[in-house]
Each structure stands twice: as C-alpha cells, then as structure tokens.
Amino acid sequence: xxxxxxxxxxxxxxxxxxxxxxxxxxxxxxxxxxxxxxxxxxxxxxxxxxxxxxxxxxxxxxxxxxxxxxxxxxxxxxxxxxxxxxxxxxxxxxxxxxxxxxxxxxxxxxxxxxxxxxxxxxxxxxxxxxxxxxxxxxxxxxxxxxxxxxxxxxxxxxxxxxxxxxxxxxxxxxxxxxxxxxxxxxxxxxxxxxxxxxxxxxxxxxxxxxxxxxxxxxxxxxxxxxxxxxxxxxxxxxxxxxxxxxxxxxxxxxxxxxxxxxxxxxxxxxxxxxxxxxxxxxxxxxxxxxxxxxxxxxxxxxxxxxxxxxxxxxxxxxxxxxxxxxxxxxxxxxxxxxxxxxxxxxxxxxxxxxxxxxxxxxxxxxxxxxxxxxxxxxxxxxxxxxxxxxxxxxxxxxxxxxxxxxxxxxxxxxxxxxxxxxxxxx
Amino acid sequence: xxxxxxxxxxxxxxxxxxxxxxxxxxxxxxxxxxxxxxxxxxxxxxxxxxxxxxxxxxxxxxxxxxxxxxxxxxxxxxxxxxxxxxxxxxxxxxxxxxxxxxxxxxxxxxxxxxxxxxxxxxxxxxxxxxxxxxxxxxxxxxxxxxxxxxxxxxxxxxxxxxxxxxxxxxxxxxxxxxxxxxxxxxxxxxxxxxxxxxxxxxxxxxxxxxxxxxxxxxxxxxxxxxxxxxxxxxxxxxxxxxxxxxxxxxxxxxxxxxxxxxxxxxxxxxxxxxxxxxxxx
Numbered sequence: 001x002x003x004x005x006x007x008x009x010x011x012x013x014x015x016x017x018x019x020x021x022x023x024x025x026x027x028x029x030x031x032x033x034x035x036x037x038x039x040x041x042x043x044x045x046x047x048x049x050x051x052x053x054x055x056x057x058x059x060x061x062x063x064x065x066x067x068x069x070x071x072x073x074x075x076x077x078x079x080x081x082x083x084x085x086x087x088x089x090x091x092x093x094x095x096x097x098x099x100x101x102x103x104x105x106x107x108x109x110x111x112x113x114x115x116x117x118x119x120x121x122x123x124x125x126x127x128x129x130x131x132x133x134x135x136x137x138x139x140x141x142x143x144x145x146x147x148x149x150x151x152x153x154x155x156x157x158x159x160x161x162x163x164x165x166x167x168x169x170x171x172x173x174x175x176x177x178x179x180x181x182x183x184x185x186x187x188x189x190x191x192x193x194x195x196x197x198x199x200x201x202x203x204x205x206x207x208x209x210x211x212x213x214x215x216x217x218x219x220x221x222x223x224x225x226x227x228x229x230x231x232x233x234x235x236x237x238x239x240x241x242x243x244x245x246x247x248x249x250x251x252x253x254x255x256x257x258x259x260x261x262x263x264x265x266x267x268x269x270x271x272x273x274x275x276x277x278x279x280x281x282x283x284x285x286x287x288x289x290x291x292x293x294x295x296x297x298x299x300x301x302x303x304x305x306x307x308x309x310x311x312x313x314x315x316x317x318x319x320x321x322x323x324x325x326x327x328x329x330x331x332x333x334x335x336x337x338x339x340x341x342x343x344x345x346x347x348x349x350x351x352x353x354x355x356x357x358x359x360x361x362x363x364x365x366x367x368x369x370x371x372x373x374x375x376x377x378x379x380x381x382x383x384x385x386x387x388x389x390x391x392x393x394x395x396x397x398x399x400x401x402x403x404x405x406x407x408x409x410x411x412x413x414x415x416x417x418x419x420x421x422x423x424x425x426x
Numbered sequence: 427x428x429x430x431x432x433x434x435x436x437x438x439x440x441x442x443x444x445x446x447x448x449x450x451x452x453x454x455x456x457x458x459x460x461x462x463x464x465x466x467x468x469x470x471x472x473x474x475x476x477x478x479x480x481x482x483x484x485x486x487x488x489x490x491x492x493x494x495x496x497x498x499x500x501x502x503x504x505x506x507x508x509x510x511x512x513x514x515x516x517x518x519x520x521x522x523x524x525x526x527x528x529x530x531x532x533x534x535x536x537x538x539x540x541x542x543x544x545x546x547x548x549x550x551x552x553x554x555x556x557x558x559x560x561x562x563x564x565x566x567x568x569x570x571x572x573x574x575x576x577x578x579x580x581x582x583x584x585x586x587x588x589x590x591x592x593x594x595x596x597x598x599x600x601x602x603x604x605x606x607x608x609x610x611x612x613x614x615x616x617x618x619x620x621x622x623x624x625x626x627x628x629x630x631x632x633x634x635x636x637x638x639x640x641x642x643x644x645x646x647x648x649x650x651x652x653x654x655x656x657x658x659x660x661x662x663x664x665x666x667x668x669x670x671x672x673x674x675x676x677x678x679x680x681x682x683x684x685x686x687x688x689x690x691x692x693x694x695x696x697x698x699x700x701x702x703x704x705x706x707x
Binding site for chain 2: 060064067068088092190191246247248249251252386387388391394395396398399402404420424425
C-alpha cells in the first residue's frame with residue numbers, strides 16, 4: 001500500500017466586499033498577464049457588453065491595493081493561488097460572503113478538507129497535490145543496476161522512509177553510473193524560495209502532531225511542540241546529503257533552479273507540487289518524458305506512514321457572483337484555459353472526464369486520489385500562525401544547513417516563535 | 427523695490443513651501459502620529475499608545491539590525507575616508523593622467539545601488555564558489571561584501587570633495603611650510619589636514635548618514651540573508667512595514683526611532699567636527 005502526501009493548492013477566489021459596477025468586472029490576480037490576457041479576450045468575446053478588467057499584481061501588492069482603494073471602487077474578485085491572502089483580507093473585513101451562491105451539487109468536503117471557507121468568505125476553484133516528484137526513467141535505470149544494494153525493484157515499492165533512504169543513498173553512490181549530479185534537486189534556500197521547506201515540508205510534522213493531539217483540521221492551536229521534528233530532520237537531511245548541490249551553495253538556489261535540474265535530468269527527485277509541471281515541461285532542453293514524471297509521498301519515518309494517502313480537496317468558483325466566473329468554469333473556452341494553461345485539477349461536475357488535466361503531475365495526483373486504502377494528509381500548514389513564523393523557520397533551517405544551529409535549536413525555535421506569533425495574531 | 431519684494435515675498439515662497447509641506451512636512455508628521463496607531467491604511471487606524479514601540483523589542487531583529495548597522499558604518503566611514511583621502515593626495519601630486527583616474531574612480535558612484543549590489547553579488551559569489559560558498563552562506567561574507575561595495579561606490583565621490591579641499595589650500599602656505607623645513611609628514615599633519623577640515627566634516631557626515639540609510643545595496647547584495655543576519659535598519663523597517671501583516675505601525679515606530687537615532691548621531695558628529703574646524707582655523 002502506498003502512501004502519498006499531497007496538499008491542496010490551486011487557485012482560490014474571493015469576492016471582495018464591493019458592489020459590481022455595471023458593465024465592468026474587475027479581477028485582481030497574481031496570475032501572469034500573458035495568461036490572463038487570453039481570459040480577457042475570450043470572456044469579452046463571449047459576453048459582449050461586459051468589460052473584464054484584470055489587475056495583475058503579486059499577492060502582497062494585491063492585498064495592499066485592495067486595502068488602499070476606497071470602498072466602492074475595489075475589485076470584485078480576488079483570485080490568488082493560496083488562502084493566506086484571504087485570511088488577511090478577511091481579518092480586515094474586506095471580503096463579502098459568497099457561500100449562498102456556491103454550487104449546491106458539490107459536497108462540503110472532499111476527504112477531510114472543506115472545499116470552501118467555512119465562514120463563506122472565499123471559495124475554492126481547483127485542487128492540487130504535492131509530494132516528491134521523481135523521474136521514473138532514472139529510477140528504472142537504478143533498479144536495473146547489477147550492484148544495487150536494495151531488494152525492491154521499482155519506485156512503486158517505496159512506501160516508507162527506511163526504504164526511501166536506502167534507495168536514495170545507494171543511488172547517490174551510483175550517481176555517475178546513473179548520469180545524475182545528485183538524487184535530489186537543490187534544497188533551494190534563496191530569499192523567497194524556501195517555501196518548499198518552511199511551508200510544505202513542515203506540514204508533515206504539523207499534520208502528525210495535530211492528529212496525535214486530536215485537534216481537528218483547521219482548528220488553530222497555540223501549542224505546537226514540534227513532536228515530529230526528528231522525522232522532519234530525517235527527510236531534510238536526506239535532501240541535503242544526497243543533493244546535486246553542495247550545502248554552502250544552497251543559499252543562492254531558487255525553486256526554478258531546482259526544477260530546471262530535474263527537467264534536465266541532473267536530479268532524480270524534487271519535492272514540489274503538480275503546479276511544477278509547467279516548470280518541468282517548459283524548461284528548454286527538458287529531458288524528462290511525460291510518462292516518467294511521477295509522484296511519491298514525503299516519507300519521514302513516522303510509524304504507519306505506509307497507509308497515508310492523498311489529500312483530496314477542492315475549491316469551487318462562486319458561480320453566481322459574476323458572469324466571469326460562470327464563464328470560467330462552465331463554458332468550453334473557459335474550461336480549456338483552466339485545464340491547459342493553469343494545469344489545475346478541477347474536480348467539479350461542470351468538468352467532464354475528458355476535460356480533466358492532461359499534464360503528467362496532475363494526472364498522477366488523480367491516480368493517488370483514487371488509490372484504495374490510503375488516507376491523505378491535509379493541508380495543515382494553513383494553521384501556521386503567520387508568515388513571520390515561516391520566515392523564522394526558513395532562517396533557522398538556513399542556519400542548520402550552515403552549521404550555525406543544531407536541529408534541536410531549530411525545533412525549539414519553531415515551537416517558541418509559534419507561541420509568540422499565535423499571541424500576536426489571535 | 428526692496429519694499430515690493432517684501433510685499434510679494436509670501437507669493438514667491440509659496441510654490442517651494444507647498445512642495446515642502448506636501449512632500450516632507452505632512453508625511454513626516456503623519457509618520458510620527460501613525461507610530462502610535464494600529465493601522466492598515468494611513469487614514470484608517472486606532473490609537474494604541476506605546477504598543478508599537480513595545481512590539482519593536484518582542485524579538486531581537488531590530489537590535490540585531492542596529493548592531494550590524496553600527497559595526498558596518500564605523501568600519502566603512504573609516505575605510506572610505508582614508509581611501510578617498512589617500513587617492514585625493516595621489517591625484518593632486520601631479521602624476522600624469524590624473525584626470526582620467528579621477529573620472530574612473532568617480533564612475534562607480536554613478537551606478538544605482540541595486541545594480542551595484544547585483545554586480546558585487548556576482549563577483550563575490552564567483553570568488554566564493556570555488557570554496558563551495560556564496561555571499562549568503564555566512565553573515566561575515568555579507569558584512570565584508572557590503573563594506574567593499576560601499577567603499578567602491580563612495581570613495582570616488584569623497585575623493586572629489588577632498589581634492590577640492592586640497593586644491594583650495596594656498597600654494598604660498600605649502601611653499602612657506604617647505605621653506606621652514608617641514609617634511610612630508612609634518613606637511614600632511616600640520617598643513618594639509620587642518621586646512622581641509624571642512625572637507626573632512628562634510629565627508630564624515632555624508633558617509634556616516636549614508637551608512638545608516640543604506641537600503642538598495644543591502645537588498646540587492648544579500649537581502650538580509652542568511653536569516654536576517656545581514657539586515658540593516660532601513661531594510662528591517664521596510665520588511666516590517668510591508669512584509670509582516672499587522673506590523674505596519676511597528677514598522678512606523680521603528681522608522682521614528684531610526685530618524686531620531688540618525689539625526690542624533692549626525693548632529694553630534696557635525697557639532698564635534700565644526701568645533702575642530704574652528705580650533706584649526
């Protein structure tokens with residue numbers, strides 16, 4: 001039985017507390033202009049008389065824009081890739097409730113994850129998963145080696161940390177034979193590029209601790225003890241010690257660098273989500289065949305992790321709010337954009353099977369979602385008290401890599417700052 | 427004539443005064459007032475007294491940035507001024523090609539801070555790469571990288587001020603000193619340095635304040651990495667205000683403290699240097 005840990009991502013939409021201006025729909029989004037321009041053209045063609053105004057800003061400036069714009073002139077839709085922005089906007093009372101216009105045919109929860117904000121402040125649009133992405137061609141080459149040190153014969157058989165570690169360390173020894181520079185792509189630690197660790201990886205210990213303490217999903221807690229920090233150290237050390245890049249150079253590596261290493265066949269594995277597909281397929285000189293791009297869960301050495309499966313969650317568009325959103329999720333041209341350009345997984349009933357995504361990672365997320373007997377990990381990092389906590393974690397992990405902090409100090413720092421940030425934000 | 431100028435004085439002052447009030451006075455007053463408020467937009471907040479100032483010290487970020495900044499400024503003020511003065515002496519000694527060198531030394535000052543930061547980021551990383559390190563691997567690389575960058579940018583500018591000072595020394599004075607038997611050392615100590623006291627004052631003032639106000643170079647070279655250990659005051663204030671939700675007021679309070687601090691240091695230094703100038707005169 002294979003375990004898979006993925007988490008929800010994808011795009012989220014929120015309706016700002018502002019009345020719609022007749023004839024104009026304003027959307028503020030962090031998605032790039034070359035993508036949204038195509039939406040604008042197609043939408044306006046399908047809906048003559050309505051102008052779609054799209055403001056392309058990164059999430060932080062988007063929030064600032066909404067805050068600084070007087071009521072009545074604010075954009076109608078805030079379209080972001082993670083729920084953090086909505087927490088901030090919600091706290092400032094800049095969002096309007098939109099639950100009553102949600103699609104009634106869609107269930108409240110998929111798995112343990114509520115599709116929409118329980119408070120009705122924002123609605124989900126798509127789902128995504130993350131785990132360890134691996135290049136199966138390199139894995140097959142490894143398992144075909146005459147001198148391999150493990151008994152298993154395929155990457156599918158890896159279902160716990162001990163096995164993963166044995167495979168990875170043996171692969172690293174044979175990196176010359178496999179034609180790779182390291183098993184794992186760079187553990188990117190450049191400023192603004194540590195989110196794969198301070199948010200996504202840290203989700204693993206948070207998940208296990210919350211389950212152990214019987215804290216239900218989504219409930220905030222002041223006490224995070226980092227009970228499973230040793231397990232996080234397991235996998236983090238594995239990333240660092242079997243990498244394409246020397247530890248001292250990681251501070252200058254970005255996520256793009258890591259994804260490029262994977263795409264160019266220099267690394268066999270990289271921790272990321274299915275949104276990374278475009279970064280693999282889009283890299284010039286990409287050497288990884290679509291069929292060889294696969295997911296495995298992030299194993300850390302927790303007892304029973306063999307039974308952990310995919311997190312299934314989804315976000316639903318607030319269909320009735322604007323013609324734009326209805327168009328986006330129900331019209332053929334709108335749906336084609338969601339599937340092909342955004343590469344989102346859209347589990348909604350407005351999407352037929354043949355409209356589901358075709359990129360390899362999104363397909364693999366669906367494969368894991370449909371596996372029997374596996375329970376998915378939820379996206380518990382949404383209860384991290386603040387962005388500052390993540391920054392502090394990134395700094396502490398950087399210190400650990402450079403040898404300025406021991407792992408125990410990293411864990412203690414994480415637990416201390418959690419309390420402080422919880423008190424500051426609650 | 428005199429009378430009509432007086433009559434219309436207010437009218438002529440008005441444009442400049444308007445700009446000053448809008449661009450400086452109002453933001454400054456609002457800034458100080460807002461440091462006592464919890465706010466998200468500048469026109470929407472509520473009074474919370476000294477809470478923002480208390481929150482500055484809930485972690486060691488601001489103190490660390492302050493200590494880092496003081497160390498950086500002390501070292502760069504000394505190195506820049508020594509370097510600039512040495513160059514100025516060399517380039518007033520009548521060596522061939524003086525003008526070319528002056529231009530070359532001045533040029534880094536014409537490049538923007540962000541670009542400078544990136545250039546030095548490439549250079550330093552290029553050197554450290556062979557050791558398996560980068561400029562953000564260890565805070566001491568960032569520290570010395572910033573010192574080098576700051577020197578590279580400012581030495582040329584300060585050099586020009588020192589050259590002007592040295593050229594203003596009357597030739598007779600130097601000749602008289604030489605006739606009286608002054609050697610190079612005595613000439614430097616007793617004639618040149620006292621005569622350029624005003625240049626020293628202005629150069630120290632400029633380097634001291636720009637050391638504390640450094641922002642774009644800091645952002646481009648290290649962005650405060652590793653883990654905010656090379657973050658200076660200006661960058662820390664920016665990151666607090668824009669990077670930490672709910673901390674806008676704290677960022678503002680830090681900015682107020684920062685202004686007071688820099689003003690105090692600069693005024694003390696000015697008073698001190700002026701006094702020395704008077705003594706020298």
